[in-house]
Amino acid sequence: xxxxxxxxxxxxxxxxxxxxxxxxxxxxxxxxxxxxxxxxxxxxxxxxxxxxxxxxxxxxxxxxxxxxxxxxxxxxxxxxxxxxxxxxxxxxxxxxxxxxxxxxxxxxxxxxxxxxxxxxxxxxxxxxxxxxxxxxxx
Amino acid sequence: xxxxxxxxxxxxxxxxxxxxxxxxxxxxxxxxxxxxxxxxxxxxxxxxxxxxxxxxxxxxxxxxxxxxxxxxxxxxxxxxxxxxxxxxxxxxxxxxxxxxxxxxxxxxxxxxxxxxxxxxxxxxxxxxxxx
Numbered sequence: 001x002x003x004x005x006x007x008x009x010x011x012x013x014x015x016x017x018x019x020x021x022x023x024x025x026x027x028x029x030x031x032x033x034x035x036x037x038x039x040x041x042x043x044x045x046x047x048x049x050x051x052x053x054x055x056x057x058x059x060x061x062x063x064x065x066x067x068x069x070x071x072x073x074x075x076x077x078x079x080x081x082x083x084x085x086x087x088x089x090x091x092x093x094x095x096x097x098x099x100x101x102x103x104x105x106x107x108x109x110x111x112x113x114x115x116x117x118x119x120x121x122x123x124x125x126x127x128x129x130x131x132x133x134x135x136x137x138x
Numbered sequence: 139x140x141x142x143x144x145x146x147x148x149x150x151x152x153x154x155x156x157x158x159x160x161x162x163x164x165x166x167x168x169x170x171x172x173x174x175x176x177x178x179x180x181x182x183x184x185x186x187x188x189x190x191x192x193x194x195x196x197x198x199x200x201x202x203x204x205x206x207x208x209x210x211x212x213x214x215x216x217x218x219x220x221x222x223x224x225x226x227x228x229x230x231x232x233x234x235x236x237x238x239x240x241x242x243x244x245x246x247x248x249x250x251x252x253x254x255x256x257x258x259x260x261x262x263x264x265x266x267x268x269x
Binding site: 002003004005006009014015018019021022023025026029030032033034037058061062063064093094096 | 147148149169172173183184186187188190191192194195198199202203204205206207221
C-alpha cells in the first residue's frame with residue numbers, strides 16, 4: 001500500500017530526481033544529528049570545532065541550504081568520523097550509517113584495514129571495486 | 139483501536155506505521171493536505187519528497203534523531219518538519235497518526251494549529267479511528 005501522493009512523486013522522472021536529492025539530504029542530516037546525540041556534543045560545541053556559528057549548524061541540520069563537500073567532511077571529522085560514498089540503485093530509502101565510532105586505522109604487516117563498527121548493523125555497505133572498473137581505469 | 143484501512147496507511151515499516159488520523163466528520167485532513175496540488179498552502183514537490191523520506195525513516199527506524207525535522211510540539215502532539223511544510227502527529231501504540239498539515243509562516247507553531255491537532259486527535263481516539 002503506497003499513498004497516492006507518493007505514487008505520483010515516483011511516477012515521473014522529475015519526482016524521482018527530487019526524491020533522490022531528499023533521500024541524500026536526510027541521510028546526511030540524520031547522521032549528523034545522530035552523532036551529536038551519541039557523542040553528547042552540543043550544536044555550539046560542533047560550531048566551535050568547525051569555526052562557525054550555532055546558527056550555521058542549525059541550518060545544516062534543517063537541510064535547507066547547500067553545503068560543500070569540504071564542509072561536510074569537516075563536520076564529520078570534528079566528531080572523529082568520516083563520510084564515505086556509496087552508489088546504489090534509484091528508489092531506495094534513507095539508510096543511516098552513523099554507527100558507533102570505529103577503532104582507528106591500523107597498519108600491520110599485511111595491509112591497511114578498517115575494523116568493524118564503521119557501518120551500522122544492516123547499513124548499505126559500498127561494494128568493493130570490481131575488476132571491470134579497474135579495466136576502465138586502465 | 140480498529141485495524142487500519144488501506145487508504146489510511148501512508149507507509150509501513152518494521153518499527154512503526156505512519157497513517158492518517160480520522161476527524162469527527164470522517165475526513166483525513168493530513169491526506170487532504172498532502173494530496174492538494176495547487177494553491178499557496180499546498181506542499182511543494184520538494185517538501186513532499188522530504189516528508190516521504192521522513193515518514194519512511196520513522197517507519198523503518200522507529201525514531202528520528204534530528205529535532206530540526208521531527209520534534210515534540212505540545213503535549214502528545216509532535217511535528218514532522220520539512221522546509222515550510224509542517225505535519226502534526228501523535229503516537230498510539232506502534233502507529234504514528236498524522237492529524238493535518240500546514241505551511242509555516244513563523245518558526246513557532248501557531249496555537250491554532252496545535253489546538254486543531256489536539257481536536258483531531260481527540261476525535262480520532264473517540265471514534266476508534268473509524269470513518
